[in-house]
Amino acid sequence: MRLDATTRKTLKPLLLMAAVAMIFTIWQHAAWARDRISLPEYICQTLGGPVMSAGAKINEVVRDTGRSVFLAGSLAAENRRLRQQRDELITDNILLTEYFRQNKAIEDKLGFEPDQPVKDVPARVVGRTSASGEQRCRIHIQIPENREVHKGDIVRQAAGLVGRVIEARGRLALALLIIDPEHGLGARVQRSRAEGVIKPARQWNEGWPDRLSMQYLRHHADIRIGDVIITSGQDGIYPAAIPVGVVEAVDVSAEQAQTVVATVRPFVDFQRLEYVWVVPQP
Amino acid sequence: MFWLYLTEFALAVILGAWQFAWPTWLRLFEQPPDLAVILLVVVGLTRGPLEGCWTGLVTALAVGSVGGTPLGGLFVSHMGAGTVLGLLGGRIFPDYIPIAMLVAAAAALLMNIVELLFLPPASLAPWLTATVSQAVMSGLVAAPFVALLRPVMYYFSPAGQRRA
Numbered sequence: 001m002r003l004d005a006t007t008r009k010t011l012k013p014l015l016l017m018a019a020v021a022m023i024f025t026i027w028q029h030a031a032w033a034r035d036r037i038s039l040p041e042y043i044c045q046t047l048g049g050p051v052m053s054a055g056a057k058i059n060e061v062v063r064d065t066g067r068s069v070f071l072a073g074s075l076a077a078e079n080r081r082l083r084q085q086r087d088e089l090i091t092d093n094i095l096l097t098e099y100f101r102q103n104k105a106i107e108d109k110l111g112f113e114p115d116q117p118v119k120d121v122p123a124r125v126v127g128r129t130s131a132s133g134e135q136r137c138r139i140h141i142q143i144p145e146n147r148e149v150h151k152g153d154i155v156r157q158a159a160g161l162v163g164r165v166i167e168a169r170g171r172l173a174l175a176l177l178i179i180d181p182e183h184g185l186g187a188r189v190q191r192s193r194a195e196g197v198i199k200p201a202r203q204w205n206e207g208w209p210d211r212l213s214m215q216y217l218r219h220h221a222d223i224r225i226g227d228v229i230i231t232s233g234q235d236g237i238y239p240a241a242i243p244v245g246v247v248e249a250v251d252v253s254a255e256q257a258q259t260v261v262a263t264v265r266p267f268v269d270f271q272r273l274e275y276v277w278v279v280p281q282p
Numbered sequence: 283m284f285w286l287y288l289t290e291f292a293l294a295v296i297l298g299a300w301q302f303a304w305p306t307w308l309r310l311f312e313q314p315p316d317l318a319v320i321l322l323v324v325v326g327l328t329r330g331p332l333e334g335c336w337t338g339l340v341t342a343l344a345v346g347s348v349g350g351t352p353l354g355g356l357f358v359s360h361m362g363a364g365t366v367l368g369l370l371g372g373r374i375f376p377d378y379i380p381i382a383m384l385v386a387a388a389a390a391l392l393m394n395i396v397e398l399l400f401l402p403p404a405s406l407a408p409w410l411t412a413t414v415s416q417a418v419m420s421g422l423v424a425a426p427f428v429a430l431l432r433p434v435m436y437y438f439s440p441a442g443q444r445r446a
Binding site for chain 2: 010017018022024025037040041042049051052053059062127129140181272
């Protein structure tokens with residue numbers, strides 16, 4: 001079969017591009033096998049980072065403007081309430097400063113070591129992965145200049161645990177969330193100290209799961225609705241005592257007579273992640 | 283030609299990264315639109331199979347790199363879609379935006395099905411919801427993007443062929 005000149009002219013570059021694609025794919029797999037990323041990926045990530053950052057800023061401005069317009073009335077009332085709270089907090093702050101000084105004086109007398117300076121890095125969430133094919137739950141975060149994060153660092157909010165950094169490059173990092181299907185962590189019930197493993201709940205909420213499941217609890221484990229779940233520190237990944245969530249339901253089915261499974265509502269609202277703290281690994 | 287290919291690469295990186303930063307309140311069942319598919323539709327229908335395939339290559343690279351997903355399936359789906367859309371270019375009227383919206387939705391759906399073969403999901407129901415949501419979002423969002431991107435593509439056409 002002989003191809004005409006026009007077809008040959010089109011086919012040649014198409015085959016060349018297919019070969020380039022194959023090379024990039026092999027390059028990526030080879031780099032991933034060494035726990036690194038390939039050069040083409042690095043270039044695209046470096047170029048795409050500022051776009052995601054700008055996108056996140058625009059989203060914030062648009063959302064805040066829209067909220068201000070639609071909620072003008074209630075915002076005035078909220079502002080009054082917040083002013084009142086601010087005044088109360090200023091008073092509390094004065095008291096706390098006084099307690100801090102007293103505490104410091106006592107520590108000095110007792111010869112306590114001074115506290116380590118805070119090393120937590122604030123980070124802005126600039127993107128999120130929701131690839132429909134594999135339902136990976138990851139976020140892209142951007143850290144301030146002159147700060148750095150590393151693979152394995154813990155990502156959290158004041159409310160509780162968010163996940164951990166799995167890739168860090170420059171000011172951008174990729175974090176795996178605790179609701180990712182492949183994620184697991186050692187946890188314990190704060191009240192009874194019963195230990196188990198936290199995984200995402202199987203019932204997916206048509207997209208990102210918003211519930212966790214505490215598994216491998218021993219039979220007759222002391223766990224109740226309303227119990228607070230914290231990290232146990234037994235997994236070698238997360239330090240102990242970081243809040244994870246609150247127990248919503250406890251299931252002791254006949255099929256799982258030897259185990260108890262609890263549904264846990266995370267403290268962190270994963271649908272509305274805007275800012276997080278990156279805590280260096282101890 | 284060099285500038286056209288460079289522009290397509292730049293657009294692929296911008297749109298590929300932007301879809302990850304797409305606002306959560308503008309998502310359907312947590313799914314952002316597939317902006318890379320919209321670019322593929324515009325380039326494919328206005329330029330031809332060669333440019334469609336090139337755009338498929340660079341959009342797959344951008345989406346895969348930023349999202350941290352394996353590139354193999356993305357290359358097959360994106361480059362295949364770009365080439366097919368390029369071949370359809372002469373048969374589908376590219377200036378009619380509703381047609382472009384329908385093509386974008388259909389392309390997003392078919393590309394997700396192709397990627398399913400390379401990376402099977404853990405369970406089918408959430409995948410189906412996510413795929414259909416993404417296809418619908420891609421179709422809806424295609425309108426303004428096609429209107430904005432089409433003149434850029436026509437800019438690189440020979441003077442006699444410019445329609446915008």
